[in-house]
Amino acid sequence: MIFRVQILGSGSATPRLHRNPSAQYVNVLERHILIDCAEGTQIQMQKYKVKPQRIQHILISHLHGDHYLGLIGLLSSMHLNSRKKPVHIYAPEGLKEIVNMQLHYSKTTLGFDLIFHPLVGNQPEKIFEDKLIEIWTIPLEHRIYCNGFLIKEKEKPRNISKEAIKKHGIPIAMMHRLAKGEDWVQPDGAILPNEELTINPPAPRSFAYCSDTRYSEKIVDTIQGIDLLYHEATFLNNLKDRAKKTYHSTAEQAARIAKLCGAKQLIIGHFSARYMEVEAFEEEAGATFENVKAVNDGDIYDI
Amino acid sequence: MIFRVQILGSGSATPRLHRNPSAQYVNVLERHILIDCAEGTQIQMQKYKVKPQRIQHILISHLHGDHYLGLIGLLSSMHLNSRKKPVHIYAPEGLKEIVNMQLHYSKTTLGFDLIFHPLVGNQPEKIFEDKLIEIWTIPLEHRIYCNGFLIKEKEKPRNISKEAIKKHGIPIAMMHRLAKGEDWVQPDGAILPNEELTINPPAPRSFAYCSDTRYSEKIVDTIQGIDLLYHEATFLNNLKDRAKKTYHSTAEQAARIAKLCGAKQLIIGHFSARYMEVEAFEEEAGATFENVKAVNDGDIYDI
Numbered sequence: 001m002i003f004r005v006q007i008l009g010s011g012s013a014t015p016r017l018h019r020n021p022s023a024q025y026v027n028v029l030e031r032h033i034l035i036d037c038a039e040g041t042q043i044q045m046q047k048y049k050v051k052p053q054r055i056q057h058i059l060i061s062h063l064h065g066d067h068y069l070g071l072i073g074l075l076s077s078m079h080l081n082s083r084k085k086p087v088h089i090y091a092p093e094g095l096k097e098i099v100n101m102q103l104h105y106s107k108t109t110l111g112f113d114l115i116f117h118p119l120v121g122n123q124p125e126k127i128f129e130d131k132l133i134e135i136w137t138i139p140l141e142h143r144i145y146c147n148g149f150l151i152k153e154k155e156k157p158r159n160i161s162k163e164a165i166k167k168h169g170i171p172i173a174m175m176h177r178l179a180k181g182e183d184w185v186q187p188d189g190a191i192l193p194n195e196e197l198t199i200n201p202p203a204p205r206s207f208a209y210c211s212d213t214r215y216s217e218k219i220v221d222t223i224q225g226i227d228l229l230y231h232e233a234t235f236l237n238n239l240k241d242r243a244k245k246t247y248h249s250t251a252e253q254a255a256r257i258a259k260l261c262g263a264k265q266l267i268i269g270h271f272s273a274r275y276m277e278v279e280a281f282e283e284e285a286g287a288t289f290e291n292v293k294a295v296n297d298g299d300i301y302d303i
Numbered sequence: 304m305i306f307r308v309q310i311l312g313s314g315s316a317t318p319r320l321h322r323n324p325s326a327q328y329v330n331v332l333e334r335h336i337l338i339d340c341a342e343g344t345q346i347q348m349q350k351y352k353v354k355p356q357r358i359q360h361i362l363i364s365h366l367h368g369d370h371y372l373g374l375i376g377l378l379s380s381m382h383l384n385s386r387k388k389p390v391h392i393y394a395p396e397g398l399k400e401i402v403n404m405q406l407h408y409s410k411t412t413l414g415f416d417l418i419f420h421p422l423v424g425n426q427p428e429k430i431f432e433d434k435l436i437e438i439w440t441i442p443l444e445h446r447i448y449c450n451g452f453l454i455k456e457k458e459k460p461r462n463i464s465k466e467a468i469k470k471h472g473i474p475i476a477m478m479h480r481l482a483k484g485e486d487w488v489q490p491d492g493a494i495l496p497n498e499e500l501t502i503n504p505p506a507p508r509s510f511a512y513c514s515d516t517r518y519s520e521k522i523v524d525t526i527q528g529i530d531l532l533y534h535e536a537t538f539l540n541n542l543k544d545r546a547k548k549t550y551h552s553t554a555e556q557a558a559r560i561a562k563l564c565g566a567k568q569l570i571i572g573h574f575s576a577r578y579m580e581v582e583a584f585e586e587e588a589g590a591t592f593e594n595v596k597a598v599n600d601g602d603i604y605d606i
Contacts, residue, residue: 013379013380013383014345014379014380014383014384015345015346015349015376015380016349017346017349017350020346039342039343039345039346039372039373039376040342040343040346042317042318042342043318043320043323043342043343046318046319046320047320063405063408063409064409065375065376065379065405065409066376066379069342069372069375069376070342072368072372073318073342073368073369073372076316076317076368076369077316077317077318080316080317081317092408094404094407094408095408097404098401098404098405098408101397101400101401101404102366102368102401104397105366105395105397105398105401105447106366106367106368106447107446107447143410144408144409144410
């Protein structure tokens, strides 16, 4: 029951040798999702053994280069490696025009379908669902239109207690109704409540990616009770004026959001290239929210 | 008197961990030139300690992704690092539109001038000169419009023989005329020919970059007597049909061009990702042209 987040890039605008700009790979129940795709992401995927051809959904937060410039190269490589399966891209409107123009000038017709889902809303919006998961936007406050993303499991069916079933002689045909939470009406008309027949399933797990954004409590409702929160922390708090001016957050602010939404774990990244070491980010955030980690490229977080 | 070529990427379409796609840095007499700029080139520059802010001219051969996708990221980083000096870009026409669209959607106004020099010709054309060097296009045969580039020193002034000057008592004011090749008319009217007063200057040095291209002898005149020739060799000769079909060359074909133009040294690259080792390229080319090297990322060639 995998729900894994792998960091492919944890830096901000300018790439560094050991810290590429933003990209994350999420495998949730074998749904393969790429969030953001900075220049060099396809190389990072090779380095960390993430297979590009498995990616089904690509979520792009916004159209600053450090969040999408690797996309066209990744798509080209998928094409050159004979991909046939479609790729869904969820991104601000301009991206389709940018990608199509680049394909036009290189006289390339991709061998697979590229399905663009333009993002335009300013409220959280469900952009994908199947029988097991949902993906939502998290509108953020940045210099240009920008969304974070919430990936969560759907409520799982209730686990049926084999002993209770046997004891009460409930027919097999009822099982899927019990799993949905229905009570059992016995032949004599007496009602056996569902909670005597089933056990709570594991709680649905969730991950939120919030980058790039100024400190904003507006997102707290959407990510309430999140299991794993990635929140950008471009600066330390002594540069909080600069953070506000450039529509970014500090480590302390990321921690405040994690605390407000009752996150179980916080991971922070998108560090400004001015910082050579990032221990100070963990320390600063840790004073407000204990379970925090400053991420590095290649890190894996299992939920 | 530096004339140095540094390989920043020696692979073809799809990047590999130890072989990035095309980019080369040329320092000719402190003119700093970047030829092609694949995705990840700015990272390669960090790795090989090439300073982006020194680059004055960027030459783009054609609009396949593995030759230009790193450009917008490089320009963004130059901007974020407070560049003020202009950048000249020599490239096929569409590139200006692509770059401007990406700047538009990221709401970025660069802090320096970006001067596009669109390339449209089908004959060799001088696209830059100053007092010491010239840059020419080398039209190539590829699937889309594509140019190689010839970078050469101008003819140097003749070296004046101090002994001859002293012996004949020639005035200082004459020196620049002697350097240009003039004879000296002595006070008695007798002529002292220039070659008795001066020594041949070093021959002007030259470098040609020919990628991507099908085997074509049309380029031989333009690069006749070249000191250092970089010619693409995407395939080995057992795939020469494939090379022709995809508008690429084989190692043997690159060597034939080097031989035909009387090159002093041949370097080959743009190897297809199917080849893990490239010794076979050197061997195949070496049978036709002895002084050949299959390049690796980071290699430096001094002329």
